[in-house]
Amino acid sequence: xxxxxxxxxxxxxxxxxxxxxxxxxxxxxxxxxxxxxxxxxxxxxxxxxxxxxxxxxxxxxxxxxxxxxxxxxxxxxxxxxxxxxxxxxxxxxxxxxxxxxxxxxxxxxxxxxxxxxxxxxxxxxxxxxxxxxxxxxxxxxxxxxxxxxxxxxxxxxxxxxxxxxxxxxxxxxxxxxxxxxxxxxxxxxxxxxxxxxxxxxxxxxxxxxxxxxxx
Amino acid sequence: xxxxxxxxxxxxxxxxxxxxxxxxxxxxxxxxxxxxxxxxxxxxxxxxxxxxxxxxxxxxxxxxxxxxxxxxxxxxxxxxxxxxxxxxxxxxxxxxxxxxxxxxxxxxxxxxxxxxxxxxxxxxxxxxxxxxxxxxxxxxxxxxxxxxxxxxxxxxxxxxxxxxxxxxxxxxxxxxxxxxxxxxxxxxxxxxxxxxxxxxxxxxxxxxxxxxxxx
DNA sequence: TAGATTGTTAATCGATTAACAATC
DNA sequence: TAGATTGTTAATCGATTAACAATC
Numbered sequence: 001x002x003x004x005x006x007x008x009x010x011x012x013x014x015x016x017x018x019x020x021x022x023x024x025x026x027x028x029x030x031x032x033x034x035x036x037x038x039x040x041x042x043x044x045x046x047x048x049x050x051x052x053x054x055x056x057x058x059x060x061x062x063x064x065x066x067x068x069x070x071x072x073x074x075x076x077x078x079x080x081x082x083x084x085x086x087x088x089x090x091x092x093x094x095x096x097x098x099x100x101x102x103x104x105x106x107x108x109x110x111x112x113x114x115x116x117x118x119x120x121x122x123x124x125x126x127x128x129x130x131x132x133x134x135x136x137x138x139x140x141x142x143x144x145x146x147x148x149x150x151x152x153x154x155x156x157x158x159x160x161x162x163x164x165x166x167x168x169x170x171x172x173x174x175x176x177x178x179x180x181x182x183x184x185x186x187x188x189x190x191x192x193x194x195x196x197x198x199x200x201x202x203x204x205x206x207x208x209x210x211x212x213x214x215x
Numbered sequence: 216x217x218x219x220x221x222x223x224x225x226x227x228x229x230x231x232x233x234x235x236x237x238x239x240x241x242x243x244x245x246x247x248x249x250x251x252x253x254x255x256x257x258x259x260x261x262x263x264x265x266x267x268x269x270x271x272x273x274x275x276x277x278x279x280x281x282x283x284x285x286x287x288x289x290x291x292x293x294x295x296x297x298x299x300x301x302x303x304x305x306x307x308x309x310x311x312x313x314x315x316x317x318x319x320x321x322x323x324x325x326x327x328x329x330x331x332x333x334x335x336x337x338x339x340x341x342x343x344x345x346x347x348x349x350x351x352x353x354x355x356x357x358x359x360x361x362x363x364x365x366x367x368x369x370x371x372x373x374x375x376x377x378x379x380x381x382x383x384x385x386x387x388x389x390x391x392x393x394x395x396x397x398x399x400x401x402x403x404x405x406x407x408x409x410x411x412x413x414x415x416x417x418x419x420x421x422x423x424x425x426x427x428x429x430x
Numbered sequence: 431t432a433g434a435t436t437g438t439t440a441a442t443c444g445a446t447t448a449a450c451a452a453t454c
Numbered sequence: 455t456a457g458a459t460t461g462t463t464a465a466t467c468g469a470t471t472a473a474c475a476a477t478c
Contacts, residue, residue: 009469011418015411019393033435042397045435046471053437061436062478078414079421093312098409100308109413147420172420174413178234182257190416194313194407196230198324198389199293201405203226205362205387206294224445248459260459261447268461276460277454 006054013051014074016041021071033064083108085146086174089161090153091116091124091131094176098150099126109148113140117157137161141168148172155179221269228266229289231256236286248279298323300361301389304376305368306331306339306346309391313365314341324363328355332372352376356383363387370394 020041024032038045052058052065058073059065075081086104088095091114098104099114114126117134124131132140140146149165151158151173158177165173165187172188175181181189235256239247253260267273267280273288274280290296301319303310306329313319314329329341332349339346347355355361364380366373366388373392380388380402387403390396396404 007469011415012411014418015408015414018414019411035435044471046473047469049436049438050470057437059436060478061476062434064435077418079417080414082421084417084420093308093315097308097312101409103410104413107410107414107417109417148416172416174416188416188419190412190419192407192409192412193230194316195318195322196227196234197405197407198319199230199233199295199322200226201363201387201389201403202294202299202322202324203229203292204403204405205299206297222445250459259447261449262445264460264462265446272461274460275454276452277458279459 010051010054013043014078017048017051018071018074018078018080021067021074024067025071029067031064032067034059036064080107083110084148085110085112085144086148086150087113087115087137087141087146088150088152089115089134089137089165090151090157090177091118091121091126092152095150095152096126098152099129102127112144112146115140134161138164138168141165141170146170148174150174150176152176225266225269228258229293232263232266233286233289233293233295236282236289239282240286244282246279247282249274251279295322298325299363300325300327300359301363301365302328302330302352302356302361303341303365303367304330304349304352304380305366305372305392306333306336306341307367310365310367311341313367314344317342327359327361330355349376353379353383356380356385361385363389365389365391367391 020037034045034048038048041048049059052070055073055077058070086109088099088111091099095114095116099111104111111127111129113132114129115132115134115137116122122131122133141149147170149170149172151161153161155177158175158179159181162173162175162181162183166183170187172190173181173183175189175191176194178193178195180191183189235252249260249263253263256263264274267285270288270292273285301324303314303326306314310329310331314326319326326342326344328347329344330347330349330352331337337346337348356364362385364385364387366376368376370392373390373394374396377388377390377396377398381398385402387405388396388398390404390406391409393408393410395406398404
């Protein structure tokens with residue numbers, strides 16, 4: 001349970017394993033070898049075995065891996081067996097899009113509140129939840145056992161809001177604002193810088209590199 | 216101009232350099248040393264110099280780097296001095312959010328069309344552009360010099376659409392659908408798997424790792 | 431048991447950091 | 455010129471791949 005120091009490179013691959021295993025499971029496939037999985041996923045079998053062995057042995061020599069078992073185990077490692085309540089801060093298009101994305105619920109992420117400063121948006125309904133005023137934020141976080149805050153607001157407000165959230169005791173921030181947040185290490189930050197991603201695409205498009213990442 | 220084989224790790228850092236340099240420029244700072252920049256960005260000065268030197272020398276010994284010059288050069292490397300026309304496929308919340316994001320235009324990415332299969336959405340206006348039927352897609356791509364397609368549709372349709380786009384001659388796909396696209400190497404694919412990102416956050420949140428990535 | 435495939439150690443590769451000579 | 459700081463080579467570190475003994 002308390003495996004230490006797994007590299008972020010490994011963690012970053014877990015969701016993709018989880019996705020492939022879920023698909024295999026849905027197709028009714030019961031067992032798979034690292035070799036077979038490596039062909040489907042276009043990674044080396046060696047990497048697959050190394051990755052899984054960071055968390056202890058999930059397989060069986062001579063047999064391979066049981067798909068459903070492995071799927072569940074990776075889900076647990078990712079914390080998907082637990083429930084996480086999140087709020088969205090910034091009810092613009094992106095905030096509303098994320099609030100509306102029902103698949104998060106399936107993984108245990110519960111959309112619990114959405115906030116904005118704009119009076120025209122406050123009171124509007126996003127998948128059954130009314131947009132609240134930012135004035136209610138701190139109290140709401142504390143009263144509703146919120147783990148995760150999703151920042152979908154302009155970068156000008158993001159740093160200040162992140163600090164408020166920190167003092168409200170939030171555990172993790174999913175940051176879509178185009179700014180780096182520097183918080184204490186007990187608050188996890190995951191950045192999604194969409195324009196960075198687009199620039200990367202732009203680079204590769206212009207160079208037309210032939211060696212490109214498979215996933 | 217034809218620097219070869221720059222690693223994706225380096226490319227992935229360029230947009231962040233670009234952002235910091237843009238901010239420095241806007242604050243009126245004219246020169247910066249790798250040391251100073253490294254402190255602001257929380258990376259090593261050595262990495263900064265190595266990264267820049269992949270593209271030739273942008274600095275001057277004893278002086279450092281000229282902020283505006285470096286900013287412009289990195290912009291050029293990323294292809295931001297060129298214009299790229301893009302279409303969005305899937306006019307749901309996320310598609311509309313990306314269509315509405317005007318900052319892309321500032322970097323040369325021109326929102327040129329948006330498509331959907333849903334009759335209730337077709338004809339709707341997204342930042343001055345009417346949602347078109349998917350029936351018009353192929354002709355539109357060919358007739359309007361479209362470089363990039365943004366896939367914001369359910370994964371069930373994504374693979375098929377990607378293949379259509381490939382035969383229409385698209386150069387790059389920014390893929391938000393939760394599926395891996397396997398296309399020929401002359402088409403660049405950049406994936407933004409939001410749920411993967413959220414799962415990564417979930418892992419780190421549950422482990423509360425102390426060593427976390429700074430950006 | 432024999433065959434298959436994992437778990438794990440060892441080898442390789444690539445990326446990051448350190449060091450310093452070149453030079454502005 | 456002396457000081458500062460790059461550009462670049464060398465050293466280190468970490469991640470990936472290969473190999474194979476363990477074992478189901």
